[in-house]
Amino acid sequence: xxxxxxxxxxxxxxxxxxxxxxxxxxxxxxxxxxxxxxxxxxxxxxxxxxxxxxxxxxxxxxxxxxxxxxxxxxxxxxxxxxxxxxxxxxxxxxxxxxxxxxxxxxxxxxxxxxxxxxxxxxxxxxxxxxxxxxxxxxxxxxxxxxxxxxxxxxxxxxxxxxxxxxxxxxxxxxxxxxxxxxxxxxxxxxxxxxxxxxxxxxxxxxxxxxxxxxxxxxxxxxxxxxxxxxxxxxxxxxxxxxxxxxxxxxxxxxxxxxxxxxxxxxxxxxxxxxxxxxxxxxxxxxxxxxxxxxxxxxxx
Numbered sequence: 001x002x003x004x005x006x007x008x009x010x011x012x013x014x015x016x017x018x019x020x021x022x023x024x025x026x027x028x029x030x031x032x033x034x035x036x037x038x039x040x041x042x043x044x045x046x047x048x049x050x051x052x053x054x055x056x057x058x059x060x061x062x063x064x065x066x067x068x069x070x071x072x073x074x075x076x077x078x079x080x081x082x083x084x085x086x087x088x089x090x091x092x093x094x095x096x097x098x099x100x101x102x103x104x105x106x107x108x109x110x111x112x113x114x115x116x117x118x119x120x121x122x123x124x125x126x127x128x129x130x131x132x133x134x135x136x137x138x139x140x141x142x143x144x145x146x147x148x149x150x151x152x153x154x155x156x157x158x159x160x161x162x163x164x165x166x167x168x169x170x171x172x173x174x175x176x177x178x179x180x181x182x183x184x185x186x187x188x189x190x191x192x193x194x195x196x197x198x199x200x201x202x203x204x205x206x207x208x209x210x211x212x213x214x215x216x217x218x219x220x221x222x223x224x225x226x227x228x229x230x231x232x233x234x235x236x237x238x239x240x241x242x243x244x245x246x247x248x249x250x251x252x253x254x255x256x257x258x259x260x261x262x263x264x265x266x267x268x269x270x271x272x273x274x275x276x277x278x279x280x281x282x283x284x285x286x287x288x289x290x291x292x293x294x295x296x297x298x299x300x
Contacts, residue, residue, distance in 0.1 A: 102201040104208070104295035105260075105280055109194035116287040119210035120188040121236050127185040128178065130154040136162060136176055141190060145172075153178045155186055156204045175200040179208045181237040182296065183272040193287070206295050209233035209277065213290035218258030218281045221290070226252035226279060230263040233294045234273045245269055252279070263294070275299055 099105045109115040120139055122128055128135075133149035136142055142149065145164035153160040155178040162174040175191040179202055187208065191200030202208065211233035213221060221229075227250045235244070248267040255261055261279035268274050277294040284291030 099203045099206065099295065102203045102206075103189075103191075103280065103282065103293050104203055104206055104278065107280070107282055108191050108200065109198040112193055112195040112198065114193045114287045115195070115198075116192050116283040116285050117210065117291065117293065118190045118192070118285050119208075120190075121181060121240070122186045122188065123239060124185070127181075128155075129186065130157075131160070131176075131178060131188070133160060133162075136160055136188075139188060141188075142174065142176075147174065149176070153188065155180065159200060177202055180205060181209065182207050182234065182268075183238055183270075185237055187237070192285075203295070207237075209237055209294040209296075210282075210284075211236070211292055211294070212284055213281070213292055216289045218290045221254055221258040221261075223252050223254055223261075226254050226261045226263065226292070229292055230265070230277060230279065230294060233292065234265055234268065234277065237273060238269055258290075261292075 103117065108117050118141060120141060131153045133151060136149045136153060137147055142162055142164065145166070147162045147164035149160050149162040151160040152158060153176045157178075160176040162176060164172050164174070166172055172193050175194065177189045177191075177200055179187050179189050181187045187210070189200065189202065189208065189210070194200065209230075211229045213225070213229055215221065215225075230250050230252055231244075231248075234250070235242075245267055248265075250263055250265050252261050252263040259281045263277045263279060264275075265277060266274050273296075276297040278297060279292045279294050282291045282293050283289075
């Protein structure tokens with residue numbers, strides 16, 4: 001059973017629909033339908049999605065790595081397939097086999113109670129292909145905590161490492177990757193408080209979207225819910241807010257008790273977000289409610 005978006009005409013970042021004070025917003029991780037516009041030093045405006053993410057939904061695969069430290073690339077270590085893998089249930093034609101061990105099919109650092117993901121979308125001329133430590137320290141998410149960073153985040157390449165001290169006085173560790181998104185844009189994907197040795201693994205070249213799910217129980221997510229979530233995850237790769245294109249259709253089917261899903265998207269601007277997007281439940285800020293990573297299957 002699938003569902004189609006017909007009842008929404010626009011999407012917007014929380015600054016358009018009302019939001020708490022900036023510090024409260026950043027620390028509490030407002031569950032909004034859009035991204036938070038910000039200026040990143042040297043890399044322009046971003047859309048920060050501080051998401052709420054799943055607790056420990058039954059059936060989420062453990063996606064860990066045997067090696068520690070920053071990686072030189074986005075390929076999963078020891079998990080990539082040579083092709084032909086069936087992938088999780090609902091994955092069209094086993095196309096997700098090459099995503100094994102990445103956030104496209106498995107939850108980020110499932111053994112760490114407080115681990116979570118969040119994302120900032122970068123658009124147009126600001127869609128950076130690499131960002132140095134000093135630039136990362138000025139982004140909406142990291143800058144709000146006064147984080148310090150080392151290394152350079154490179155698109156489909158190396159990850160940067162950052163740390164910040166939370167309001168509780170505890171130190172938090174962040175892995176930062178630059179990932180491709182639709183429309184030839186990019187995004188910063190943050191993996192926070194992973195267990196020792198767990199890496200933020202992404203599939204090189206795979207276009208990603210990310211969006212909160214507004215629930216702690218992914219088992220309660222319906223086809224229509226996932227369609228709404230996918231709408232924001234896809235369209236925020238285009239712009240931080242705006243009118244929905246006439247004829248935009250997003251039909252999603254939930255599988256694995258809400259842990260995964262498949263969405264068929266048509267009617268996006270210039271067709272740039274059209275295609276099949278595969279959803280995988282994650283945890284987002286602050287680590288106790290659900291979010292989804294959406295990965296677009298390779299285009300024919």
